[in-house]
Amino acid sequence: MIIGVPREIKEDEYRVAMTPAGVHELKNHAHSVLIEEGAGVGSGLDDEQYRKHGAEIVDRERLFREAEMIVKVKEPLPSEYDLLKEGQILYTYLHLAPAPELTQALLKRKIIGIAYETVQLKDGSLPLLIPMSEVAGRMSIHEGAKYLERENGGRGILLGGVPGVDPGHIVILGGGIVGSNAAKMAIGTGASVTLLDVNLERLRYLDDLYRGRLRTIMSNRVNIIDSLEWADLVVGAVLIPGARSPKLITRDMLSYMRPGSVIVDVGIDQGGVLETSRPTTHSDPIFEVDGVVHYCVANMPGAVARTSTFALTNATLPYALALADKGYKRAFREDAALLKGLNLYKDLVTHPAVAEALNMEYSPPEKILL
Numbered sequence: 001m002i003i004g005v006p007r008e009i010k011e012d013e014y015r016v017a018m019t020p021a022g023v024h025e026l027k028n029h030a031h032s033v034l035i036e037e038g039a040g041v042g043s044g045l046d047d048e049q050y051r052k053h054g055a056e057i058v059d060r061e062r063l064f065r066e067a068e069m070i071v072k073v074k075e076p077l078p079s080e081y082d083l084l085k086e087g088q089i090l091y092t093y094l095h096l097a098p099a100p101e102l103t104q105a106l107l108k109r110k111i112i113g114i115a116y117e118t119v120q121l122k123d124g125s126l127p128l129l130i131p132m133s134e135v136a137g138r139m140s141i142h143e144g145a146k147y148l149e150r151e152n153g154g155r156g157i158l159l160g161g162v163p164g165v166d167p168g169h170i171v172i173l174g175g176g177i178v179g180s181n182a183a184k185m186a187i188g189t190g191a192s193v194t195l196l197d198v199n200l201e202r203l204r205y206l207d208d209l210y211r212g213r214l215r216t217i218m219s220n221r222v223n224i225i226d227s228l229e230w231a232d233l234v235v236g237a238v239l240i241p242g243a244r245s246p247k248l249i250t251r252d253m254l255s256y257m258r259p260g261s262v263i264v265d266v267g268i269d270q271g272g273v274l275e276t277s278r279p280t281t282h283s284d285p286i287f288e289v290d291g292v293v294h295y296c297v298a299n300m301p302g303a304v305a306r307t308s309t310f311a312l313t314n315a316t317l318p319y320a321l322a323l324a325d326k327g328y329k330r331a332f333r334e335d336a337a338l339l340k341g342l343n344l345y346k347d348l349v350t351h352p353a354v355a356e357a358l359n360m361e362y363s364p365p366e367k368i369l370l
């Protein structure tokens with residue numbers, strides 16, 4: 001199969017959908033890989049590194065014209081719509097549910113649209129979203145530490161303290177992928193760390209894992225208020241799948257916090273846990289409400305593009321290989337998780353949640369393909 005990896009053109013997007021090692025693997029399986037000139041530059045990967053592993057470096061037009069499968073990071077932008085061809089596989093983050101215009105444009109081009117975010121294993125986990133939650137969770141502590149510095153608006157707290165001086169206090173709301181990765185980093189700083197979740201099983205697991213280095217507390221309003229009173233850094237890492245985040249910290253609760261404390265609301269993509277949150281960007285990441293610094297960047301992994309590129313492609317490559325080796329029909333037939341990723345099949349919507357969100361007809365993929 002001919003696989004094409006274009007340069008990402010969305011603002012502030014520095015990731016690329018394939019590493020040179022990925023090219024190497026695909027070449028080993030006798031596939032051809034076209035990489036757009038400069039596609040890896042944002043992640044510190046130059047054309048020569050791709051060429052060394054057998055990729056052909058080409059311009060955008062040729063890439064879209066010749067590739068049978070386009071592997072990307074973000075959804076196509078309007079300037080890319082007309083480059084897509086009927087029957088081409090588009091394997092990328094698509095996020096179609098809130099995007100009727102994009103969905104219509106793709107249906108019109110009759111592509112095979114496989115969305116990273118809906119590939120789903122039997123246990124309900126989302127293997128192509130997990131790596132980005134891992135990145136954002138770990139990064140939340142770095143970012144929090146940065147904004148706790150006096151010059152950046154914070155209380156002037158060093159999270160680890162020093163001998164003879166109290167360490168900082170970190171409170172993590174939610175103990176899933178983001179929260180547990182934040183906890184790992186938080187414990188590493190030497191700060192005192194508390195994590196709240198509503199899932200007792202999850203709290204048991206984390207308590208066992210960290211043996212006394214992490215306080216686990218049931219998440220409810222009383223316990224959250226108690227925690228806020230002594231928190232220097234709060235990380236919002238709550239998710240209720242398919243729903244907007246619950247507003248666990250209302251505006252009046254900010255008054256329990258000390259001026260200059262910091263909240264990193266990682267779940268901002270689902271609305272965030274703070275009533276006072278609104279999405280921010282890497283170029284303007286923070287704002288202050290009632291003396292509390294809010295960090296609400298919706299695409300945190302973008303700041304560490306190189307790490308994120310490697311983390312993402314580690315997870316996406318096995319599916320890309322299956323699609324290329326077997327052809328999409330057999331790959332879908334043999335892997336129910338991958339089939340869940342199929343959002344669009346030519347002019348049909350094949351994912352129930354996308355169809356429902358857009359009020360469009362749903363065509364079960366099993367009926368079309370298997």
Ligand SMILES: NC(=O)c1ccc[n+]([C@@H]2O[C@H](COP(=O)([O-])OP(=O)(O)OC[C@H]3O[C@@H](n4cnc5c(N)ncnc54)[C@H](O)[C@@H]3O)[C@@H](O)[C@H]2O)c1
Nearest residue numbers: 133136174175176177178197198219238239267298299300
């Ligand atoms: N800003 C970014 O760049 C970025 C990057 C990656 C992920 N995210 C977002 O971070 C959020 C968390 O993702 P995740 O992968 O950790 O999800 P997850 O499903 O692994 O974990 C969510 C956790 O929240 C807990 N929870 C639910 N209700 C709660 C409550 N009332 N109080 C405390 N805990 C509660 C759940 O029990 C679960 O353990 C999501 O919204 C995700 O989209 C944002």
